[in-house]
Amino acid sequence: MKTLNSDFNRDSQQLNTASHQGSAPQWQKPFAYLSMFLFGAGVTLTGAQLLKAQNPVSSAIATPPASAAPRTPEVQTRLPLPSDANFISSVVEQVGPAVVRIDASKTVKAEVPEVFKDPFFRRFFGDRVPMEPQERVVSGTGSGFIVNSNGRILTNAHVVDGADTVDVVLKDGRTFTGKVLGTDPVTDVAVVEIDATNLPTVKVGDSQRLQPGEWAIAIGNPLGLDNTVTVGIISATGRSSSQVGVPDKRVNFIQTDAAINPGNSGGPLLNQRGEVIGMNTAIIQGAQGLGFAIPINRAQDISDRLIANGEVEHPYLGIQMVELSAELKAQINRDPNSALTVDEEQGILIVKVMPDSPAAEGGLRAGDVIQKINGELVADASAVQQQVEASRVGSTLQVEVIRNGQMLNVSVRPGAIPTAKAGN
Structure with missing residues (x-):
């Protein structure tokens, strides 16, 4: 504490000494202050004019007219705004x-x-x-x-x-x-x-x-x-x-x-x-x-x-199918009771063909792996169902399958789905 006080006193003495050395008469100080103020104001005004001339866009953005209304971004939305609390009642x-x-x-x-x-x-x-x-x-x-x-x-x-x-x-x-x-x-x-x-x-x-x-x-x-x-x-x-x-x-x-x-x-x-x-x-x-x-x-x-x-005819093939994967392939091939041997890891595997169905009459077999229908790739069982549903009873579907490692094209004529059940 003593050291801090002594340092403070010494600094104060040096400051007082510096302020008295070379001091001007008292009547000269107001003129000096006025000159400094006028000089600073001139520099500030000149700098502002230079900046405005160099960047007029920034100046316009920074100082909008007092009469200009604030702009809000236009948002397009199909849903009602949360503030529209009565749209459900309407x-x-x-x-x-x-x-x-x-x-x-x-x-x-x-x-x-x-x-x-x-x-x-x-x-x-x-x-x-x-x-x-x-x-x-x-x-x-x-x-x-x-x-x-x-x-x-x-x-x-x-x-x-x-x-x-x-x-x-x-x-x-x-x-x-x-x-x-x-x-x-x-x-x-x-x-x-x-x-x-x-x-x-x-x-x-x-x-x-x-x-x-x-x-x-x-x-x-x-x-x-x-x-x-x-x-x-x-x-x-x-x-x-x-x-x-x-x-x-x-x-x-x-x-x-x-x-x-x-x-x-x-x-x-x-x-x-x-x-x-x-x-x-x-x-x-x-x-x-x-x-x-x-x-x-x-x-x-x-x-x-x-x-x-009075009724709707839905085309069907008469097959049961499942989407193939590496895990499913391994599971089927490991099953000693399975009558199928699967070589493919992608496609739609026909698990069963219904007797006397359009698929059976067309030549599809259990174990066939469907790749395309009418030239279009089918990624899952739902896609097969959609392709069949989009066809007409009695029309011809070209079904591309892999059978025993060979690519085959099988022509199938969908029949009308039995009313007692639905299938593919």
């Missing part, structure tokens, strides 16, 4: 009246097992065992949406399939008896008609232009709760039927996290503009935030064909 108000509840019922007969008819068995149970088939009525509820003001409605095939009676309930409470114009179990699309006019209708969008992340609004009647609205986003597009767990269907589904429950089936999936982009149809049991819808483009195509013909 969509529901617009589309809700065109969404209907469908109550379907059918009579089911329960046959008496043969063992109950045995006289020895009846000695013990007597008349407590019925001898005649027992009938019971099974009812179910689904949703649908009106696409024509004269009463045409789209819904799921499983909602009305086999129904004896179909009742259609509008949002305003009116009830009509519906007539099923046609069902297509392969795509799960059905068309119902009611005798009414001047009905509210939905506006149809384009499911081909959908992108993940867009808004998704579902309206339907889940679990008997009419006119229920749920909201989410488009989680994915192009989900194959095998991914969804319904390999017998011929649909590439829209995936959404908007809540879909039993009773939502057949109801519309809407975009932020209130356009129908899909038909809600499926959920995965036990999963949360996973719902699936049939793209509206596909549903409309099927409904048009149902209206024109």
